[in-house]
């Protein structure tokens with residue numbers, strides 16, 4: 001199945017059924033690993049919304065959840081300071097699972113981890129539906145739950161956007177040469 005967005009050509013990469021099956025097995029792994037815990041799932045908006053919703057429906061351990069947005073401020077002589085807006089839960093001594101749609105360069109995830117480094121969590125793990133191993137610029141030992149390792153091509157659908165659009169597609173498409 002192909003799709004044309006302006007000049008760009010996309011081909012289906014992961015069907016909704018394939019995604020659901022993988023999300024269910026990630027949830028099963030998490031249920032097992034957290035059987036004696038009450039984790040806090042933190043979804044990083046906007047891209048995570050579909051993955052988070054489908055994952056949470058399969059989580060059977062008692063848990064809390066929240067969504068955050070990353071806000072970056074560039075100081076004149078300072079490195080960018082990143083703040084997480086919207087957690088709303090005291091994270092001290094909690095077991096956190098960060099939920100991301102994609103780890104591409106890893107910069108966003110680095111910012112999220114930075115922002116969470118001072119909250120006094122008991123543990124932090126990461127669940128990302130997609131990872132681009134050939135693009136990631138950092139090591140993430142806490143990236144335990146990965147849906148699919150994919151190649152470098154730009155992808156859209158299931159929460160992932162191109163210029164703010166196409167997040168609503170239920171399958172995931174990848175950019176291919178026209």
Ligand SMILES: O=P(O)(O)OC[C@H]1O[C@H](OP(=O)(O)OP(=O)(O)O)[C@H](O)[C@@H]1O
Nearest residue numbers: 045046047101102103104105106107108
């Ligand atoms: O690993 P990276 O190279 O940092 O890219 C991954 C991030 O980029 C996208 O977020 P974006 O900032 O575009 O916001 P969005 O979730 O609202 O689309 C995506 O949702 C990831 O959070």
Ligand code: HPA
Nearest residue numbers: 104153154155156160161
């Ligand atoms: O391949 C991608 N698609 C959509 N959003 C993204 N953000 C980082 N990489 C991507």
